Amino acid sequence: MGTRTVNHHEDVIILGDGAAGVAAAHASLRLGVRPLLISLGNGATTLYSGCLDHGVWNLHPRSSSLDERQKEFIDAIDIWCVDPEKTRVATLAGVVRTADAADRALLNLASHKNETILVPRIDRPNWDADFLARSWSEDLWCREQGLRFESFDASSLDDDRMRFGSDTEIAFHLDSPEGRTKFGEHLSAEVQRHGGGKSVLLGPWLGIDTPVASILTNHIGIQIGEACAGLGSTAGARWEHAANRWLTQQRITRIQDRVQRLEQVDGDWNVHVSQSKRPYQAKAVVVATGGIAGGGIILTSGEPQEGNEQSFSPAHPFSLSYRGPLVLTVDGRISETVASLHGFNLERLAWPRDDHGVWWMDRINVLRDGVQVLDASNNPLAGLFVAGELALKRPAASLASIATGVEAGTAAARYVLTNA
Amino acid sequence: MTEAPSPLSLAHPNTDYDVVVIGGGVNGTGVLRDCAIRGLSACLFERNDLAFGASGNSSGMIHGGVRYLTSSPKVTRLSCLDSGYIQRIAPHLLFRIPFIMPIHRSIGSRIFLQLVDAFFGAYDSFQPLKRGRPHTRLTPEQARILEPGLSGDIVGAVTFDEWGIDGARLCTANAVDAHQRGAHVRTHTTVEGLELLSSSPARMAVRWRDRITNQSGSVSTRVVVNASGAWAPLTASLADMPPSVAAVRPGKGIHVVFDRRLSNYAVVAQAIDNRQIFLEPWQNVSILGTTDTDYYGDLDQVTATSDEVRYLIEAIRRVFPSIQNARAIHTFAGVRPTLYAYGPIPDKLSREHEIIDHASHGKDGIYSMIGGKLASYRIFAQQMTDIVAARLDCHQPSQTHLLPLPGGDESLDAGELAKICEIDPVAARRLIYRHGSRARLIAEQIVESKRTPxxxxxxxxxxxxxxxxxxxxxxxxxxxxxxxxxxxxxxxxxxxxxxxxxxxxxxxxxxxxxxxxxxxxxxxxxxxxxxxxxxxxxxxxxxxxxxxxxxxxxxxxxxxx
The missing domain is CATH 1.10.8 (Helicase, Ruva Protein; domain 3)
Structure with missing residues (x-):
């Protein structure tokens, strides 16, 4: 891939294939405008926890405000369950949290009441059933709900894969019917030995491309589901798989390459990438390359030069990972060159101590009006739109990313249709 | 908290303790251990945690004090001698750090190289005290082969030998040993008052407050040792003395930690103000240090600033340019309690140590330990305990240079330990580094758990x-x-x-x-x-x-x- 040069092949180019990028593709296609995706892969969405929110879950009010286009996208990806009023999941840090939407493989505790939920004791280095059960049972909401968590011996589930494999390796194994069936039988037998139970909480092991949780639940008659991991969990792999499946179904081309430069030429946008000499060209571009975690924004704390004396030159404290006419802002103000040869005062990078403080690096945006990208004099850059973390003042908000993605994809498609 | 055994029988039964030590750094824990070995009943109060101050935030070396060879050779000799003793009592905590000092071409650089060569020649005579190897003089080619990361026009280089140590582990080992011998250790417990109960013989009340539980109380003692480092003047003022009776010149030093060992040798470089700084491979990371500036802020909250970090990076970058692409993961900062002097720049201050008998300030029975360095903590503690013991009619000589610290009695084979508890040999080596022979106790726990580690x-x-x-x-x-x-x-x-x-x-x-x-x-x-x-x-x-x-x-x- 990446050697093919596209000229006016597609109508809109989307940079980034995380939640915002794929949502933009969906929205654009909905209006009949075909998107081309360019991404290096592995952004922040592939590392997400399995929960979708409008903001940091314990600081933002729950909200189900999804419009039709967003709902359609979520239905198309087909891995999430949206029910902000009734979603509670357990995390591997021992916390029970709310979520606006969650991966369907996660066990939704809100549909349980006055019940003991079982947690298998498995010989697995990052799985401490006793601690998890104790910690979840401590949660106030769980106590009000009459939910208790109890660990039980499940040594027949121990094998080398459980001991040494990664979460995704186990999940991949359970994707296979044999692996799944055997796991279900062992689990069911252990639950019987323990004296029975209705629900079992497991780690992030329940399949990547198959709905293992619901298959096994139906098969063994015990409701099983995952606890939510913090980062790099199976939920991210499931998202990748589901996004791939949808993009393939829609025959949307995806180029895996590094974007180097973005420029406007005679009313078109040229996207230069590292593995192809000729640029990709389209009427409109949606930039959804993510923030610091996703790799879309790079921190530069001073630009070292050759030689010994006065070896630094003035620098922007951070930059996009490619060149282009976009202007970066912090809290809405244009980011300037720092008045120091050595970069900005790094003390600013410490986490804020107050409750609602947002980390400095999370407040970096592209200069924009809604999803329309502006130049430094606040004039729209026709045909250039932004989505995801670059268009959000707050972090860790996948539903907000999806919303901006839908917005930007729609705007880009409309732009293409009116300027065709 | 760790369960304390009951105090030893008192030399003087009308007080709770013979000795109260204030400060859980290397000097305080060193005195506590020495007292406990000599059979004195002792209790240590530490406001924060063991090794919270300079002891846990040093360059992590028990170097022979080569910096002080010309200004105070006494410090160098003591450091080397005591460094040898520390190796004997805690061999697991020490690791060799070979240094390289490249000399760059400039006017007079060849003569400078001769001088440096001669200087380290003089240092060689102290090296056997600490099992160090003699220095070598290298040609530019040899220097580049040994340390390919060096840049610039080098006329030659000199290597010399030092030892690294984890200061926090050293303090902990001293405290654990003292505790096993009956001493009490109270961390996160601040002393809020020192009052004389009676003068001859001196009896004092030490009022304390636990900063975690807020529980407070008072103990009586015959002797108080103020080993609180940079906090020493503050501690002295608790006994109604002016802080100046235990004055220190507080010198802040910062270090930057990189994610891996970046060089084979510790590389010495010159900062913009001609100070010497270094980048050392230390345990499994690299440490860049250090600064020396007067510090007047809150001693409980000493942190590095980005200015200080850039000063160090700029200095090492000139001889070791790849530092620019290295990944800094952490910084730490501490305040040296150097002997007080008004006038000299911090680098020129004496690293000698001094014991102040506050009898001359009307407070008989209170002593302050001022100055000193990690490498000579043991001898400093011995000198202090000698005075305390003589005062309490205890005639036991110090044995802290003979008796091993916990874990230092026997060296374990990492390969064997790895096999016993089915962990990686590298992990076993790290475990043995931290715990010495006590790693076996942890390995037994791993085996007993019957689980994958x-x-x-x-x-x-x-x-x-x-x-x-x-x-x-x-x-x-x-x-x-x-x-x-x-x-x-x-x-x-x-x-x-x-x-x-x-x-x-x-x-x-x-x-x-x-x-x-x-x-x-x-x-x-x-x-x-x-x-x-x-x-x-x-x-x-x-x-x-x-x-x-x-x-x-x-x-x-x-x-x-």
């Missing part, structure tokens, strides 16, 4: 069993104490994979609720965010963003800590 911290290879052992036996009272003992949460992952799980284990050991463990762990993340921020580059910034995303997803933000 659970590595909680993969940066430092720390198992659940080691965390439990450290909490049980090494005076851990809050989560940061654990981090100070093991360096958990300070590696390249910045705590992403370890702190929440480690918090749960500490909570379990100390009888806290899981949410208390969580909030303690998050507190460490918050405070270490400040120490990392000032050295953050693009790779570590991304790690920081991932860490925050993980914390937000699992725990939320704002309610705890």
């Amino acid at each position: 659970r590595f909680i911290c993969s940066c430092e290879a720390i198992t659940e069993e080691e965390i439990r052992f450290v909490v049980r036996h090494e005076f851990v009272r809050c989560f940061e104490d654990l981090s100070r003992r093991t360096r958990l949460g300070l590696g390249p992952c910045a705590g992403l994979h370890c702190v929440l799980r480690a918090g749960a284990i500490v909570a379990d050991e100390l009888g806290w609720t899981p949410s208390q463990g969580r909030s303690q762990a998050l507190r460490l993340l918050l405070s270490s965010s400040f120490t990392r921020a000032v050295a953050l580059g693009s790779a570590q910034a991304r790690q920081e963003a991932l860490l925050r995303a993980a914390i937000r997803a699992q725990v939320g933000w704002g309610q705890e800590p």
Whole structure:
């Protein structure tokens, strides 16, 4: 891939294939405008926890405000369950949290009441059933709900894969019917030995491309589901798989390459990438390359030069990972060159101590009006739109990313249709 | 907290203790151990944690004091001699750090090389005291072969030999040994008053308050040793003396930690103000240090600034340019309690130590230990304890140079230990480094658990069993104490994979609720965010963003800590 040069092949180019990028593709296609995706892969969405929110879950009010286009996208990806009023999941840090939407493989505790939920004791280095059960049972909401968590011996589930494999390796194994069936039988037998139970909480092991949780639940008659991991969990792999499946179904081309430069030429946008000499060209571009975690924004704390004396030159404290006419802002103000040869005062990078403080690096945006990208004099850059973390003042908000993605994809498609 | 055995029989039964030591640094724990070995009943109060100050934030060397060879050869000799003793009592804690000092071409650089060569020739005569190797003089080609990262036009180089040590582990080992011999150790307990109860013989009341439980009380003692380092003047003022009677010149020094060993040798370089700084391979990381500036801020909150970090990077960059692409993961800062002098620039201050008998200030029975350095802590502690013992009619000589510290009695084979508990030999070596022969106790726990070893911290290879052992036996009272003992949460992952799980284990050991463990762990993340921020580059910034995303997803933000 990446050697093919596209000229006016597609109508809109989307940079980034995380939640915002794929949502933009969906929205654009909905209006009949075909998107081309360019991404290096592995952004922040592939590392997400399995929960979708409008903001940091314990600081933002729950909200189900999804419009039709967003709902359609979520239905198309087909891995999430949206029910902000009734979603509670357990995390591997021992916390029970709310979520606006969650991966369907996660066990939704809100549909349980006055019940003991079982947690298998498995010989697995990052799985401490006793601690998890104790910690979840401590949660106030769980106590009000009459939910208790109890660990039980499940040594027949121990094998080398459980001991040494990664979460995704186990999940991949359970994707296979044999692996799944055997796991279900062992689990069911252990639950019987323990004296029975209705629900079992497991780690992030329940399949990547198959709905293992619901298959096994139906098969063994015990409701099983995952606890939510913090980062790099199976939920991210499931998202990748589901996004791939949808993009393939829609025959949307995806180029895996590094974007180097973005420029406007005679009313078109040229996207230069590292593995192809000729640029990709389209009427409109949606930039959804993510923030610091996703790799879309790079921190530069001073630009070292050759030689010994006065070896630094003035620098922007951070930059996009490619060149282009976009202007970066912090809290809405244009980011300037720092008045120091050595970069900005790094003390600013410490986490804020107050409750609602947002980390400095999370407040970096592209200069924009809604999803329309502006130049430094606040004039729209026709045909250039932004989505995801670059268009959000707050972090860790996948539903907000999806919303901006839908917005930007729609705007880009409309732009293409009116300027065709 | 670790269960204390009952105090030893008192030399003077009308007080709670013979000796109260204030300060849990290397001097304080050294005196406590010496007292305990000589059979004196002693109690140590530490306002923060063991090795919280200069002892745990030094360059991590018991170097022979080569810097002081011309100004105070006495310091050099003492340092080398005591360095040899420390090797004997805690061989597991020491590791060789060979230094290289490249000389760059300039006017007179060849003559300078001759001088440096002669200078280290003189240092060679002290090296046998600490089992050090003699220096060598290298041609530019030899220097480049040994240390390919060196840049610039070199006319030659000199190598010399030093020893590295983990200062926090050294303090802990002293405290553990003292405790096993009957002394009491009270960390996070601040002394709020020192009052004379009667003068001949002197009896004093030490009023204390536990900063975690807020419990307070008073103990009586015959002797008080103020070993509180940079805090010494503050401690002296508790006894109604002017702070100047225990004056120190507080010199702040910072270090930057990089994620791996970047060089074969510790590289010496010149800073813009002609000070010598160095980049040393230390345990499994590299440490760049150090600065020396007068410090007047809060001693409980000393942190590096980005200015200080850039000063060091600029200096080392000129001889070791690849530092620019290296990944800084952490900084630390401490305040040296150097002997007070008004006038000299900090580098020229004496590193000698001094014992002040406050009898001359009308406070018979109170002594202050001022100055000193990690390398000569033992002899300093011995000198102090000699005075205390003589005063209490105890005629036991010091044995701290003969009796091994906990874990220092026997050297274990990492390969064998690895086989016994089915862990990686590298992990076994790290375990043995931290605990010496006591690593066997942890290995037994791993075997006994009949589970696959659970590595909680993969940066430092720390198992659940080691965390439990450290909490049980090494005076851990809050989560940061654990981090100070093991360096958990300070590696390249910045705590992403370890702190929440480690918090749960500490909570379990100390009888806290899981949410208390969580909030303690998050507190460490918050405070270490400040120490990392000032050295953050693009790779570590991304790690920081991932860490925050993980914390937000699992725990939320704002309610705890």
